[in-house]
Amino acid sequence: MKRIRLTVAYDGTAYCGWQIQPNGITIEEVINRALSRLTGEDIAVIGASRTDAGVHARGNVAVFDTMSAIPPERFAYAVNTVLPEDIAVVKSGEVPGNWHPRYAESVKSYEYRILNQEMPDPLRRKDTWHVSFPLDIDKMRQAAAYLTGEHDFRSFCSIHTGVKSTVRTIFSLDLDREDAVIVIRIKGNGFLYNMVRIIAGTLVDVGRGFYSPGEVRDILEAKERKRAGATAPPQGLILSSIEYGRN
């Protein structure tokens, strides 16, 4: 028996998120089916991040156990032949049998993309949030500085059932403008439910002048969800990578 780790990329547009659920097709389910077909076994992967409906990934991680003779690093190529074109495994390899993608320490990186121009762009409608009013990126950067570091992010969390602590560390939170697209790049040791999207929504409120940059510190200290901005829509969010210290 071998434990295989997959690095998974997907366009989340057509899916009800990662995690299997009764109504609607999910990414986890499609990967399970593809691996089961490939191996002839009944495969159920364990995912690192249960991304929401419409959210994308370039580097989500999943593991599964198999008796298959397919060499671990060849699984990526093999499974892509049976996956639909909106899901791809970009890397595969063997990990120790007790390695778990959610319990192993990791650094997660996300991108949130805002199309900041008056008119819509049909080519970017599925991977950006279209914000038609002008945004002051310098003010957004000032606000972002308050969020960097170790904080209790309770104000930036939709639901916190089952979470022991709402303290997380953001290692970096950078904003860049690439033509009409503002890219928020955020790296941390873990993220609460909807945390990146609430941060994006709040930074947009700063950019349009609804909050001053300093108010973001107050929002953080309030530890109340209702104080922060709206949850930004899912299609702007991409799980870029999950880096593990070992393996």
Add this chain to the structure above:
Amino acid sequence: MKRIRLTVAYDGTAYCGWQIQPNGITIEEVINRALSRLTGEDIAVIGASRTDAGVHARGNVAVFDTMSAIPPERFAYAVNTVLPEDIAVVKSGEVPGNWHPRYAESVKSYEYRILNQEMPDPLRRKDTWHVSFPLDIDKMRQAAAYLTGEHDFRSFCSIHTGVKSTVRTIFSLDLDREDAVIVIRIKGNGFLYNMVRIIAGTLVDVGRGFYSPGEVRDILEAKERKRAGATAPPQGLILSSIEYGRN
């Protein structure tokens, strides 16, 4: 009666190209329907570029005549409310009644995007050509230099019925690498049928070593379609803009 010019952006994935045809839905048709619904008139636009199935645009141009009281520059906003989200009018304005988007002199700019990495990226499958073998961008640039300027591009044209001359001028042809994506940017006074896609296919053949850069000059001089590389797939192509000298 006013003649209105529209600048049109679209994701071409779902359409059988620009031009109305008996089988399958086209962009021209969807725009005609939206404008007819908006004005209560029977509108038929004249397009500048009849892009192929799967080809995208950020700046195609179309005109139509109307008695509508909608101010010319407000048509963009009005028609977007009745267009599907994969087509958008990004600008509108009045032009003289005899102005024609195909007969007026113009500079057309295209981008062709190549995703050059071993593994696929589901998020770029609809706006790039995935080329998994390594490409030598320096050799592609050397080859591109032979194509710049005024030449007979007969070797880079699929069909030339109805075209008086196959001589065209390429003002610039630049290649850039942006992460894993090679972007070919090409600007000219006009393009023959499939010309940009055949140039892209030929440059990829240079990048992988099938042709030397100097052979592209020979291909150009041969004036035979079969000498050039394959027509690159449509989804990598974007009509970026059409600039007119006046109006």
